[in-house]
Amino acid sequence: MAIEFRLLGSVDARANGEVIDLGPRRQRSVLAVLLINVTQVVPLDRLMDRIWGERQPRSARGTLHAYVSRLRKALAGTDDVSIVQQSGGYLIALEQLAVDVHHFRRLIAQARIADGERALALFEQALGLWRGEAFANLDTPWLNQARDTLNAERRAAELARGEVKLRLGQHLDLLAELPARMAEHPLDEGLVSQFMLALYRSGRQADALNHYQETRLRLATELGASPSILLQTLHHQFLTADPALDVPQSASARTLRQLPDSSNHVTGRTANSPHCRACSQDSRSP
Known part of the structure; x- marks a missing residue:
């Protein structure tokens, strides 16, 4: 049985x-x-x-x-x-x-060594095993600690899945799913960086830069800290329209099919415009 x-x-x-x-x-x-x-x-x-x-x-x-x-x-x-x-x-x-915990960990291990759509499918399968808080309604010191460990593994898996989606050109999917997670963890700089890059790749450079400034202010106010090197580097790349931020070539066709009417978004970079209008306006921002 x-x-x-x-x-x-x-x-x-x-x-x-x-x-x-x-x-x-x-x-x-x-x-x-x-x-x-x-x-x-x-x-x-x-x-x-x-x-x-x-x-x-x-x-x-x-x-x-x-x-x-x-x-x-x-x-x-x-x-x-x-x-x-x-x-x-x-x-x-x-x-x-x-046992779903061990199945989750096995799938994540497989996803981390896989590529492309296969990796994404494995991450999706693993994260689909979650039905809520681990050990819901149970409360012992040891199980609470184990719950925290599993929550950290879940968040790491979600971040890794986000990186795969960015490599596959699925930044519009991230724009839909990240705000809810950032509401729970607004100072998670991994989430913030993915959200900023998804905005940038969707032609919303001004929004990406504004979100950086909001995060910088919040870090300073709540933690007395500056943005990580990751966020600072990403911000500089936005300002210089670094081609390294563009959608990977292998995902370009899929991304073009996903993009909505550009008239609904902030004007972005074009082939004849190496710097976006928003980048010029924000060039003096730290």
Whole structure:
């Protein structure tokens, strides 16, 4: 019977599409810890620490054994998974890719060594596994830390996908999707740089330059910092109409098909105009 475990959202399990009742939150926390460490023995003391942290009840060991016993019963109808006790701890025996966290990481690793449309498809497949916050509704110190780690991996994957889209000439797609993510992380300079470049390649150089100035002011006001070398270099390239910022040659045909009527946008560079009008106006900006 095929089984899958999902941690990238609420913690659940499905066998042949049917939802398995995994019990109360603490019990699902035990399962989540075992699944993150699939095929590895988790010592009892470590497992208790990851479930209760410093607030372990006196009955923690007995309660933990009871949770595992109930999880075994819940999963008893499947042949693909078992929870075994060995070497002073518990191990969940399961095909690693049956757990969405491990499937996500495998797909991301494959995407990073792939090219073009193949890389984009792998990133899309990996990010499509997310259904919300990892371990939704579970709250333990260790799982909260693991959630932060996974959120960082997700954001890194989204940035990498954005770079692939830029290489493929899909900057208009980024213009549609980036504002929502920047609203959550307005000072993420990786997101800002992608958004600025997408604006620039869409013929909206003035908007790109304005966004740089807004980000520069916000960094100074909120963090007392200056833009990174990445953003400063990109800004200088805008001002000099650096050809390196143009859509890669292999993506040019696709990009031309995507572009809307240019009359709806700020006038951009042309073959006879090495510097855009907005660049000239902003040439004195830092």
